Amino acid sequence: MEEGERDNRTSSTDFVLLGISDVPAHQNLLFLLLLMIYSVTIVGNILIVVLVVADRQLHTPMYFFLGNLSSLETCYSSTILPRLLISFLTGDSTISVHGCMAQLYFFGSFVTTECYLLAAMSCDRYLAICQPLLYTSLMTWKVSIHLAATSWLWGSLLVVVVTFLLSQLQFCGPKAIDHFFCDFTPLLELACSDTRVFTLFSFIFGILDIIFPFLFTLASYVCIIAAILRIPSSAGRQKAFSTCSSHLTLVTIFYGTLFVVYTLPRRAPLRQLNKLFSFFYTILTPLVNPLIYSLRNREVREALRKMLRKALVCTQSSCSFGDRGKRHL
DSSP: OHHHHHHHHHHSSOEEEGGGSSOGGGHHHHHHHHHHHHHHHHHHHHHHHHHHHHOGGGOSHHHHHHHHHHHHHHHHHHTTHHHHHHHHHHOOOEEOHHHHHHHHHHHHHHHHHHHHHHHHHHHHHHHHHHOTTTHHHHSOHHHHHHHHHHHHHHHHHHHHHHHHHHHTSOBOSOOEESSSSOOHHHHHTTBOSOOHHHHHHHHHHHIIIIIHHHHHHHHHHHHHHHHHHTOSSHHHHHHHHHTTHHHHHHHHHHHHHHHHHHHSOOOGGGHHHHHHHHHIIIIIHHHHHHHHHHHHOHHHHHHHHHHHHHHHHHHHHHHHHHHHHHHHO
C-alpha cells in the first residue's frame, strides 16, 4: 500500500517551475529576448559546424574540437530554451515528472560532456604551445576522435546513475521547483525521503564530472601561460596567446558561473541571484561560444568570408542564368 501511494505521489503529479513565472509583467519581453537568444545560438553554432566541415583550412584537431563544442552547445541550449519559450507563450509552467527527469538527464550529460571537451581542447592547446615539435605526432586524428568520443560517452553514462537515483526519491507536498528548469539542487529540496545516499553519490560524481576536468584544464593553462611568458619576443608571446585566448575566455565564463551557481547557498535572499548565474551558464554560454570564436579567431573569420563570397557568386550566377533564360525565351 505504501509503495502504491509513493508511486502516485511521484509519477501522477506534475512539477511546477516557479522560476519562469515570477516576472509576469515582462513575459512578452522575456519571450522575445529568449527567442532571439535561442535563434542566434542555434544559427551561430550550426554555422561554425558547417565552416569546420566545409573549409579544408579548418580540418585540424583544434577546429575539430570546436565543431564538437558547437554541436554540444546546440543540443545543450535545446534542452532548456524550447520548454522555457513554450511556458512564456502558453503561460503553462508545469512539467511532467518524466519530462523533468529527461531534462535533468540531458542537461547534466551535456554539462559533463562540455567539461571534458574543454579539458580536451586545453590538452590540444598545451601540446601545440608547450610541445610544438611533437604536436603533429601526439595529437593525431585518431587521438582527437577518441578524446571527443570519450567526452560524449562519459558525459552520457555518468549522469545516468545520478538521474536514476534521483528518480527513486520520494517527492511529497507541493511540487514547486524554484527554478526555470529541472536542476539537481532545486529537485533535491523537494524530496521528503532520506537523501544521504544520493548526496554522497552526487558528491562523488560531481568530482568526476566537474572538478577533475576543471583541475586538468587549470593545470594545462598554468603550463601554457608559463610557456608563453618564457617566449623572448612580445610578438611571439602575443601570437602564442592568440591561439588559446578564445578557449580561455570560454573556460573562464563557463566555470566561473558554474561554480558560483553550485557553491552559492540557496537561501531565500540568494535564490534570485542563483537563477541569474544559472541563466548565464545555461543560456548565455552557448550564445557566447560562436561570438567569441568568430570575433577573435582569424581562421574562422576568413572561412566565413570565403563561404559568404561563394554564396554571393552562386547567387549572382543564378540571377545571370535566369536573366539569360528570360532573354532567350
